[in-house]
Amino acid sequence: MTPAGATPGAEFSSDSYLPASGNGGYRVLHYDLNLDYRVLTNRLAGKAVITARAGQALSRFSLDLGGFRVQEVRVDGQPARFTRQPGKLRIKPERAIAYGSTFKIEIKYAGVPAPISGRWGDIGWDELTDGALVASQPNGASSWFPCNDRPDDKATFLVTLTTATPYTVVVTGDLVSRRRGAATRTWVYERNEPTSPYLMSVQIGRYDVVDLAAGGVRQRAAVPPRLRGLLAHDFGRQGEIMTTLEGLFGPYPFREYVVVVADDNLDDPIEAQGMAVFGRNHLDGRRTHERLAAHELAHQWFGNSLTVADWRHIWLNEGFATYAEWLWSAASGGPSADAHAAEWRARLAARPATIVISNPGVERMFDPAVYKRGALTLHALRTKIGDRSFFALVRSWVAEHQHGTVTTDQFRAHARRFARVPVDDLLTAWLDRPALPTLPIFGL
Numbered sequence: 001m002t003p004a005g006a007t008p009g010a011e012f013s014s015d016s017y018l019p020a021s022g023n024g025g026y027r028v029l030h031y032d033l034n035l036d037y038r039v040l041t042n043r044l045a046g047k048a049v050i051t052a053r054a055g056q057a058l059s060r061f062s063l064d065l066g067g068f069r070v071q072e073v074r075v076d077g078q079p080a081r082f083t084r085q086p087g088k089l090r091i092k093p094e095r096a097i098a099y100g101s102t103f104k105i106e107i108k109y110a111g112v113p114a115p116i117s118g119r120w121g122d123i124g125w126d127e128l129t130d131g132a133l134v135a136s137q138p139n140g141a142s143s144w145f146p147c148n149d150r151p152d153d154k155a156t157f158l159v160t161l162t163t164a165t166p167y168t169v170v171v172t173g174d175l176v177s178r179r180r181g182a183a184t185r186t187w188v189y190e191r192n193e194p195t196s197p198y199l200m201s202v203q204i205g206r207y208d209v210v211d212l213a214a215g216g217v218r219q220r221a222a223v224p225p226r227l228r229g230l231l232a233h234d235f236g237r238q239g240e241i242m243t244t245l246e247g248l249f250g251p252y253p254f255r256e257y258v259v260v261v262a263d264d265n266l267d268d269p270i271e272a273q274g275m276a277v278f279g280r281n282h283l284d285g286r287r288t289h290e291r292l293a294a295h296e297l298a299h300q301w302f303g304n305s306l307t308v309a310d311w312r313h314i315w316l317n318e319g320f321a322t323y324a325e326w327l328w329s330a331a332s333g334g335p336s337a338d339a340h341a342a343e344w345r346a347r348l349a350a351r352p353a354t355i356v357i358s359n360p361g362v363e364r365m366f367d368p369a370v371y372k373r374g375a376l377t378l379h380a381l382r383t384k385i386g387d388r389s390f391f392a393l394v395r396s397w398v399a400e401h402q403h404g405t406v407t408t409d410q411f412r413a414h415a416r417r418f419a420r421v422p423v424d425d426l427l428t429a430w431l432d433r434p435a436l437p438t439l440p441i442f443g444l
Contacts, residue, residue, distance in 0.1 A: 011062045011088060013150040017311040017362040020087070021139035022150025023062045026052045029102070031197075033145050035161045039204065042127050044068075045110040048146050051102065058097040064142035064149040065089040066124070068111035076103050087116075089146055107146050116140045120366060128264045131167060131205035133277060135270040138311055138365075141197035152309045152405045154194035161202065162186040168207040170222045170260055172200050172273040191273060193254060194403045196307050201272035203260045213239030217246075218256045224263040230283040231261060234290065237332065241294050244331045245301070245324060250395045253305035253402055257297065271299035291325040298324030301398050309405040314365045315357045315431070316406055319374020326375060341379040341439060344372045349436055358408045358431040376439070377430040384426055384440045385419045393418035 013022025032049040050063075064087060073082045075093035083090045089107070097103050113132075115122035116139065124136050124143025134144060141149045159171045165185050173191035180186075191200070207222035212235055219238060223231045238259070246252055254274040266279030269292050276296035282289045302320035326340040335343075348369060355369045357377070364370070382390040397406075397414050408431065415423050429437040 011090070013148075015150050015152075015310050017365060018139050018150075021064060021142075022153065023064065023148050025056050025058050025061050026054050026097075026103075026148070028052045028148050028153055028155040030156045030158075031145065031147065032158045033160065035145075035159070035202075037132065037161060037163045037204065039131060039164055039167060042112055042132070043110070044113045044125070044144065046108070046145060048105075048107045048109070050105040050107070050146065052105065052148075053102050054097045054099055057099045058093075060090065060092040061097075062091065063089045063105070063107075063146040064139075065107075065109070065146040066116060066143045067114065068109040071108040071110065072106070073108075074106040077106075080105075087142060105146075109146065113144050116143050119363065125202070128205060128262055130263065131203075133203050133205075133260075133262055134201045134272075135277060136198040136201070136272075137270060138198055141200060144202065145197075145200075147197040149197045151196045151198060151307050151311065154196050154307065154403070154405070156193070157191040157195060157200060158188070159191070159200075159202070160186060160188045161204075163204060166206060167204050168209060168222060170203040170207070170209075170258060170275070172275050174255055193273070193305075195273045195304075199271075199273040199304055199307070201275055201277065203262070203275075203277065205260075205263060207260070212257075212259055213242060215239050215242060217242055217252045219259075220256065221259040221261065223259075223261045224280070227261055227263075227280060227283055230285050231259075233285055234283050234287050235259065235293060236287075237290065238293060238297075240332070241297055241328055244328055245294070245298060248324075248327060248391060248394065249298075249301045250398045253300060253398075257300065259293075269296050271296050271303060273304050274300065291329065294328035295321045295325050305403055306398065306401045306406045307404070309407050311362070311365055312359045313406065313408050314360070315370050315374035315377070316408065316411060318366075318371040319357075319378055322371045322375035323378045326379070337379055337382075341376055345376055345436065345439060348372060348376070353434045353436050356432060356434055373430070373436075377427070380426060380430055380437070380440055381415060381419075381423060384423060385415075385421060389418045389420065 012019045030051040035046045037044050073080045078094045081092045113125040115124040115126045124140025125134050139149050141147045161169050162184050169187040171189035173189035176188040176190045178187050208225050209222050212219040212221045258275045260277045265281040269278045298321040303317035326337040330336045357370050357373050360370050
C-alpha cells in the first residue's frame with residue numbers, strides 16, 4: 001500500500017551551483033562500505049549499506065553513482081527495481097517509504113573506478129603510478145561509492161577495504177582493525193563525526209606510516225619510504241603549526257590528522273576529513289610549500305568541521321584557510337598578516353574587479369580571488385574590531401557550528417555579536433560588491 005501523499009524523490013539537490021549533484025527527499029545517516037580493490041587492474045567491487053531518513057513520503061528516490069555496473073539493490077531487505085542514468089542510480093522500492101521513516105538501502109556494484117570529469121578537471125577516485133588516491137572536492141564522491149553527493153548531507157561512515165598485501169590503505173577516519181589474508185590485507189576505518197561525502201578519501205600506496213609530530217593531537221604521515229627524509233624536514237614544524245592554529249581557532253576538531261604524500265606529482269594539495277594529500281613535488285627539502293601545510297590543516301576547522309551548506313559560500317572555506325597561511329607566517333617569524341594583506345590587496349587592485357566573493361558563480365568558485373579576497377575580508381574585519389574581538393569571534397564560530405554547516409549570512413550575524421562597532425557596511429563592501437575596498441584602520 002502506498003502511503004498517502006507519496007511523491008517521487010527529487011533527483012536534484014538544493015545546491016545552487018551543483019543542483020545535479022546530490023538528491024532530495026531524504027537525508028543519509030550512515031554509510032557502511034565494504035570494498036575490494038585490485039591495484040593492478042584498477043577494479044573496484046563494493047557493497048554499500050546506506051541508512052537514510054525520508055524527508056517526504058517516497059515512491060522512488062535516487063543516489064549519485066559513477067559508471068559502475070550495479071548488480072543488486074535492496075531496500076529494507078526487499079529487492080528493489082532500479083535504472084541507471086549518467087551519474088545517477090534511480091531506485092523504486094517495493095513499497096513506498098513513509099515520511100519520517102528510517103530505511104536501509106543495500107547496493108552491490110563493481111567496475112573500473114574513474115574520476116568524474118567536469119569544469120575543474122578530473123576529480124574523485126584516480127589511479128596513481130602504483131596505487132590510488134581520492135580527491136573529491138566538490139562532487140567526485142560518486143566515483144567510488146553510491147551517495148547523496150551534496151556538502152550539507154553529512155553522515156557517519158564505516159569503510160572496510162581489502163587490497164593486496166604490499167599496499168598501505170589510509171581512509172579518512174579512525175583505524176578500527178587490520179587483518180591479513182593469504183595475499184591480501186583488510187583495513188577497517190570508522191568516521192564517527194558527521195562528514196560530507198566529498199570529504200571522504202581513500203589513499204592506497206606503498207607507504208610507510210610515521211609519526212609526524214608530538215603533542216596532544218595524534219599526527220601521522222603516510223609517505224613513500226624514499227621520501228621520509230624530505231618529509232621530516234619539510235613538515236618538521238607541523239607540531240608548531242597545529243599548536244598555533246589550535247591557539248587561534250580552538251581545539252582540533254578530530255581525533256587524528258594524517259598527511260599523505262603520494263608518489264606522484266599533484267597540481268595542488270587537497271583536504272579530506274582529518275587528512276591532507278600532497279604530491280611528491282610538494283617536498284623539496286627547503287620547506288617551500290610550508291604555507292600549504294598550514295592551509296590544508298586549517299581546512300580541518302574551516303571546510304571539514306564547518307562545512308558550507310551550499311557551494312556559493314566557498315569563501316568561508318578558502319578565505320579562512322588562506323588567512324591561516326598569513327597567521328602562521330606571522331607566528332613563525334615570517335611576514336606579518338598586515339604585510340600579506342597589503343601585498344595581496346595591491347595585487348588584486350592591479351586586476352579587473354569582477355568577482356563577488358559571497359556568490360562568485362559556479363565557474364569561478366575556485367578562482368584565486370575568492371581565496372585571497374576572502375582572507376582580506378577576514379583581515380579587514382580583524383583590523384576593524386581588534387584582535388581580542390576577532391579571535392573570540394573565530395573561536396566561537398568554530399565551537400558553535402562544530403560538525404555542522406554554515407552560510408555567509410550566519411557569519412554576518414555572528415560577526416555582529418562580537419563587534420563593538422558596526423561591521424555591516426564593511427562586510428557588504430568586501431563580500432557583496434566587486435569593487436575592491438581599502439583596508440580599514442582599527443576602530444574606524
